[in-house]
Amino acid sequence: MLPEEVYKRRHYGTPQSVQLIIANFTVLTVAISIFAGGKHVNWFFWVLMGLLVIYNVLNIRKDREEYNRARIIAYVFSVLLMIALFLAIRLKV
Incomplete structure (x- = not known):
């Protein structure tokens, strides 16, 4: 059998906040x-953007302890970048 410490180890892979930003840009x-x-x-x-907003709110509420000041700033910056991307594509800049 494996020692109990193996099951208590935590995997520090890609943070949920980064996965949320990647999912937002993909959608x-x-x-x-x-x-x-x-x-x-x-x-x-x-309609799709409204569903994306609902998904973001639920995801952020679920993982609230993970969002520190730097990750919140990165998330807000990514939202502003998505708005700029939408406007750039729509205006064909």
């Missing part, structure tokens, strides 16, 4: 390319 880029690439933004794009 946003796919949604923009499918639903907001033309002249008009499809209504389903906004």
